Amino acid sequence: METATLETRGLNKSFGSVPVITDVDFVLRPGERRALIGPNGAGKTTFVNLLTGNLRPTSGRVLLDDHDITELDEARRIRQGIGRTFQITSLFPMLTVRENVFLAVSECEGIAGNLFRSALRHRPQIERTDELIRRVGLSDVANTHAQLLPYGRQRLLEIAIALALRPKILLLDEPAAGIPTADSHVVLDILATLPKDIAVLLIDHDMDLVFRFAQQITVMVQGSIFAQGSPREIAADPRVREVYLGDSKHGLAAAS
C-alpha cells in the first residue's frame, strides 16, 4: 500500500468578501488518525472541499507529497489517492448496494470503460466489491436499492464506496451523522480495520467517537486552526473548553 502526505500552506478561501478559511497550514502524515473539530460554521466542510478539489482556494496551496495539486480537479485528486465521504449522503439511490460499490471499484481499476464483457464476469472486481460490502457489514442487503436502506446503513455504504477507490488519504465528513449513537461503534470498528498506513481525517460532532478514534485533534474556529494536540491535551486546554467544548463535558469526561 502506497502512502502519502497531504499538506496545505497559507490556505485561504472567501465566499465573496466573507473569509471562511484563513491562513491554514496543515499537515496530515501517512498512517495518522486525526480528527478535525470545531463549532458549527467553523469552516470544517469547506476545508475538506478544498482538500478534495471540490472548491478552489482564494489563495494558498494544497500539496500531496510535496507536489502542488491546487489546480487539480476532484477526479484527478481521487486518482492520486484522496478519498472522501460526504456529509450529506450522496449515493446512487436507484442502484443496488452492489452496483453502488462496483461503480467505484470499476472506475478505480480502470475497467469502467469496458463495453463488451458483462460486469458480473469481471471476477476480481466483483470479488473485491463483495469483500468491501462484507467489511462494512452490508452483505445481507447487497441486492437492495440504496434508497431503501435506513440512513445509518447508507452512511456505511458511503464508506464502502470511499474505500473502493483505494485511498491513501481518507477524509470522513461526519460519517456517523444520522447513525444512532448506540451504533456509532460500527463506524469505529470499520475505521479500526483500515490499513494502518492510510491517513484518516475525521470530522464529527460525536465527541465520544472523536476521542476514541483520534491520535491527534485539530480544533478549527472561525476558519483558522485554533489548537492542535493529542486528545488529552485538547481535553485539558481551557481555551478549547471555552470556545467549543463547553457544552460537551460528557464527551470530555469519557475521554479523560
Added chain:
Amino acid sequence: MTAVSTSGPAYPAASSQLRRLALPLPWLATAALPLFLPGYEPLATQILVMIVFALSLDLLVGYAGIVTLGHAGLFGMGAYTAGILSVYGITDPLLTAGCAMLVAAATGLVFGWAMLRTKDLTLLMLTMASAFLLYEIANKATWLTGGEDGLQGVNFSSLFGTFAFDFRGITAFYYSLAVLFVVFLAVRALIASPFGWSLRGIRENSARMAAIGCPILKRRVIVYVISAALAGLAGALQAQATQFVALYSLSFELSGNILIMLILGGSGRLYGAFIGVPAFMFAQDLLAKQDPANWFLGLGIILIVLVMLAPGGILGIAERVMAAIRRRRGAA
C-alpha cells in the same frame, strides 16, 4: 418508479432457467408471422425497424439519462446516406447500411461532443435544434435529397446477391428481424457491461460519478455515438425496406413519436421498445379509424394518463403486478 424497487436476490435459479428457455419464443413466433398473417409483412417490417430505432433511443433515455427530442436527425442521416448511395449506384444493402452507421455515428460525435456538456432543458433544446438543422439542410438541398418530394430512384440490390427485395416484403421482413436480433443482443451486452453500469451511475448521480473519478463527458459522448450508429442503421433499414426516403425521417414528429413509443413501453427496461412500438402503432391505427382528423388527441390523452399513473410505461405496470403477486405468494 419508487414503488417497484424490490429487494433480495432478483430471480431464483429455476425461474432464470425458465426465462432462458422462453427467450427465443417471441423471436420464433415473429419469424413465423408471414405464414399466419400474409400481407402484413410491410407493417411488421415497419414495426421491427422502429424497434431498432427505439432501442437506440433507450440507451440514451433509459440508461444514460440523456433525454433527446432530436433522435430522428440521426435516423434520417442513416436513411439518406443509404438512399443517396443507392441512387449513385452503390446498392449493396449491407455495405450501405454500414456506411449509414458510420455517417450517423460521425454526426453523433460532432453533435454529442458539442451538446453533452449541457444538461436537462438546455440539452433537450439543443437536441431539437440539431435535428431541425439537419431537416432544413435536407429540405433545401433538393439536388441531393429531393427535398419535400423525397428521394427518388432509391434501389437496392439483392441481399448477399441472392435475396431480392420482393414486392411482398418478405426479404425486407427477415432482414429487419435479423438486424433487430443482432442489435438486441448488442444492446443487452452493452447495458450489462461495466460501461453500461457506469451510464446508470451517471444518470442517477452524475456529481457522485465525477467524484469517483468517472470521465462523464467522454462516457456520454461514447454512448451517444453508439446510439447514433444504431439509429442510423434503423434509418438505413427503413430506406431499404421501403425503397424510398422522405423528409419525415428527419422530422421533429418522428423524434417525438419514437420517444412516445419508448416511454409507452417503458424506458430503461430493454424490452420497453418491443412493447411500446407495436402498442403505439396499434393505438394509432385504432384511433385513426375512429377519428382520422383528431387521432392525436386520443393519443395525447392516453399518454398523459400513462405518464401520470405509470411512469414505467406498460412494462412498469407489468412489473408492479408481478411484484404484487410475488408478495402475496410470499405471504401465503
